[in-house]
Amino acid sequence: MSKRQMIIGMHLGNGYGALAEAWRMPGVDPRAYTSFDAKVRQAQAAERGKFQFLFLPDGPHAAGGDIRYEPSGFNLDVMMTLAAVARGTERIGMVATGSTTFNEAFNLARHFKALDIMNHGRTGWNAVTSASPEVAANYGQRIPSSADRYGRAHEMIQIVQALWGSWGKDAWVADPETGEYAKDEEIAPINLGGEFVASRGPLYIPPSEQGQPVIFHAGGPSPNALSLAGRYASGFIAAAFTIEEARAQRRAFREATERAGRDPDEIKFFPGLMTTIAKDKRAALDRRITLTGRMFPQRAMYLQQMLGVRIDPARLDDPLSPEQLSRAHAAGGDPRAVRALEVARDGWSLRDVLAHGVIDYQPVVVGPVTEVADHMQEWFEAEAADGFWVIPDVYEGGLDAFVDGVVPILQERGLFHLDYEGTTLRDHLGARPQYGVDARVTG
């Protein structure tokens, strides 16, 4: 019996990296935001590391902090980026966020299936709803109610999948000898319409090497997310800060998948992991100070709330005093507070506490390669994860440190594959074949 191994995806965002000052780092092209060459290079580096997929989140709006100092976190266009990446890579899968709220089903189905043809069966669609008023405004609309957003999301996924399957699997003949181009009886309109979305079809694209793209979903374990992911998703892009939280979420998504009539192993659960890697802890902390230090005064205020003690942003070089430590507690229900307290108790200066990434939107490891590998092994063996979506601090440099440093350790420990076994994203995920809608899903 072969040992269970982890699946690794990599966040591919704005061309620089996840952290605010990534664009200013030595070796980084400050114009990488508009450089498709840069993104192809980054994807190739992830492929060198045998990552199973890239994950491209999307707004669509300009995400990020203050544009005066830092770029949007998103790609300028996820589909165009993936088209370039498709032409420049061979094996790595590519999963892009596509809003079910503000896309036409036919257009989305067409773009994703064409990408799946282009990259020879390596595409995944992260089907999410859009809840930000900023996004809605870009479409001259308001954000619908949660019920309507998820109602539309179900219809979108089913109609998109039906369009994907509307050109029958064996319809395409293209035999120059006989002159037969296609079997028209196997190319059928779908004629599907619901409360929110409708399309006649057919979509005139034959199957890819994996048939059609796989579905991902992302976010937290809300009842709506559980229901949607349970029915359709092969992968879930999660946000969980502790092993316990991740285990509980993973279990919930597996149960939801089972309730939908599927095998719980059909959904793979991926917590995030942000990495800042250097030869030792001190160097890694310094690297992260360089990359995020500008935000520390503001984050110190948030740390104050998390720990329930007054913090002077002018005195970040000091650790908490024994008196402060005695009063500090994990306050406010933020799951990250426990970790922040733990790090503070280890005696780090407040600057270093913040440099540990205790306030970030995913769990953070700042340290040497073994520390990253240990984190991943611990979570994986605790069944808190089927793998991770890794968010390097900087793509040029930080990603390489992961690929060249962490990956060999995971491989040595038998936790990660030595090479791609298959060629498609379904192969990489162990996802079952599917063409058109999943007949097991009803309603």
Added chain:
Amino acid sequence: MSKRQMIIGMHLGNGYGALAEAWRMPGVDPRAYTSFDAKVRQAQAAERGKFQFLFLPDGPHAAGGDIRYEPSGFNLDVMMTLAAVARGTERIGMVATGSTTFNEAFNLARHFKALDIMNHGRTGWNAVTSASPEVAANYGQRIPSSADRYGRAHEMIQIVQALWGSWGKDAWVADPETGEYAKDEEIAPINLGGEFVASRGPLYIPPSEQGQPVIFHAGGPSPNALSLAGRYASGFIAAAFTIEEARAQRRAFREATERAGRDPDEIKFFPGLMTTIAKDKRAALDRRITLTGRMFPQRAMYLQQMLGVRIDPARLDDPLSPEQLSRAHAAGGDPRAVRALEVARDGWSLRDVLAHGVIDYQPVVVGPVTEVADHMQEWFEAEAADGFWVIPDVYEGGLDAFVDGVVPILQERGLFHLDYEGTTLRDHLGARPQYGVDARVTG
């Protein structure tokens, strides 16, 4: 004073060529429909011929005849195809059809501007309305009235252009030394809304090498088309069967452009031209019989209507008899009938009359390279065209015959440039710089 020279675009459709049996020709990959490599090769061949642009029409639906024998005429996805072509070419422009009826303005603006970044300023958007119920059904909708379609088209173009200009031309700083990433006072929402379309923006994409994509329009010289093209278009993709018709249309579009407050030279008028090239007339006719002969029995029936004489589809090897010729006349108001009669009077067999392409959706030249060059020169010098969109019968082979045979003749005659003078599509078209909406256009 430099001599006026023609601008040439090339139709890039399904991967095979314009004619029904192109996919079966020797040297053609019968799976080219899904081959992005094939499309990149074809674009590279057009670039070798110094063509100023590729033109990708789009439905979006499956266009074409009987799918049992022939493919859809369209690309499986125009934007994905152009992304691949962008990565595989250096200078040629690329114009894709994007429906103003069934796209979200923000999505369309983003895809086209991202492509314009990717290909370094070589993008054009052929902004058309969708009038086919087949297309509407793919979006679960009905075709709006002509007034509403054009009303929406005007709003779409203005909002898309405003989004393109919403990231100010000098907004992007990205200076690692100072840490300044962008001037936020130059990145402004557009907050535009009309009767049909609205968007807040901004679109977070800086200018391309040409600032933003150029606008094309396509179709016939309807009042709506004249008004829309006159206001926004740098190029018009036309369908005109005779020099007289083309001259009248070109004049009408130039006048419409002037009425909109622009210089008439700002719009370039491109009639279509389908080519089947061989060493001599006989070989070219035979090539076209191979490529379209399957449809001749049906087309013979249409020829019968055009000429007003009975035609026996079983006797296509015979020319019209003297008695038939004496009765034949250009009937029914089809502008192609005059040409059909002319060819029939030359004594060609009915099969060869049809092989001349007298019944096709654009003017056809079937013959040696000089005949193609003569046709282009005649139309160009008669001011019936600023150039052409050339539709090769087969991309592999037929396109090469044009590039290697016709282009050198045109160059020798001083009618076509020897090489690209600039790098952007605006350079190639002589289109004036524009960023955001054109301040001259009102309403």
